[in-house]
Amino acid sequence: MPRKNYIYNPKPVFNPPKNEKKRSTFICYAMKKASEIDVARSSLNHTLLPIDPKTGNILPRFRRLNEHRACAMRAIVSAMLYYFNIDSKLVEASIEKLADECGLSTFSDSGNKSITRASRLINEFLEPMGFVKCRRIKNTSISNYIPKKIFLTPMFFMLCNISKSKINNYLSKKMKLSQKLKKQEKKMFISFSDIKIISQLDEQSARNKILNALINYYSASELTKIGPKGLKKKIDIEYNNLCKLYKKK
Template sequence: MISRKCYIHNRNPFFTPPKNNKRRPSFICYAMQRASEIDVARCELNYILQVKNIRIGFPIKRYRRLNEHRACAMRAMVLAMLYHFNISSDLVQASVEQLSDECGLSTLSKAGNKSITRASRLITNFMEPMGFVTCKKTWDKILGNYMPKVITLTPLFFTLFGVSEKKLMNAKKQQLGWINKNLISKGLKPITMTDAKRRSKDAQIKNIFKYRVSKHAFYKKKKNAQRLISLDEKEARQTILRALVAKYSISELTKLGPNGLKKQVNISYYYLRKIATNTYPDN
């Protein structure tokens, strides 16, 4: 039997900003400071709010308080969500996987498979039913599955660490002023807060879609490279040679000559070997 002390991979998770740590707006820095000074996992809201079933909106009874492992995960997750928060759209501009990685909540099996269950359950089974966040899944028609969840922070989320809705609204107005100042300097018309929210949401969906298509193309290429490299080297080179002969015209092949063609085979073979072992450059 696994003891409660052992079944959690990381008992003390904490948020680590991404390598390309960018300067965050003053409101986000202020909110993160507040969230780090207050124990968000033991906030009074966690005891008085009624959990709701997301699908039907009916209350769900809670029989125990937030356990310490989930409380630790929540403390890290709140900071991560704030770091990636977009003031204009209320969206968290990071996937659950990215949040999980940056909070140290992801695990790897012996087979090398990543699990983000701890982070996912925290959001789906607690933060969303409590009303701190809302999540939306969009169906990807091209890849035939759901895109990563788009997470929105509610005003209640900020109440966890004492930031009022008025303070949040003032930050939104300030952000809108900065956006419109840039637009006017480019000779464009200023936009409303609703326009800014819609634009930010559209841009995030577009970026998610672009990322997924790029990642799908990469792993498709990697799979083909692995299949070819798994062959005997001589057979693999012959396959590459046939592909190159089919690719080039007769005049191009004549210009390349035997040595040039051999060189192209070598380049292609070593390139495929590199692709076969590479991972997608998420960062």
């Protein structure tokens, strides 16, 4: 590929796709933090020892960031954060997608696309420095291994000046919200489709259907605590609510 094509876009910038779902508060916070500092000139880039991901050995000869690669790094860090899944630690985007949206993809005169600028940045800098970890697949067309899945490491967030406590705090809030939603879902022990079916049954059949739903919904220990009288009371409440619901209609 001609040299002029390699630096076709000397000032790449991440442009997120339009009509994408809204990102979480943590992702928005992380992207803002990354934009406030120059990740390509972080002191970590000079103090960390580059490690060969295949052998685990220190790389004595290591290609540091020139200005073109520094520009590429600034763009791709934002893109990786944008597609980051905090639960799996996975960047949910391919290298080609990252390259395209950061303006790092290049094209030869014959129209062939190359994502070398992005893949080399990952293979030759971000991974050896410990900012990302990759799982690879064999690319038979070029007899080489390319990253298939990219995972962000704790060092990546240090690079962006994001503390571990901030990540843990977000995860804690997310877990509490999840538990709250589960409790809310638990209150709906009869599905809407079942409600429609029950409404068309005679009273005794409807009560039996509600009873079966309650038995499937509660655990054995919970049913013991509720007791026969409590169970009957719940059936009465649900049946009366059902009658009121369909009477209004």
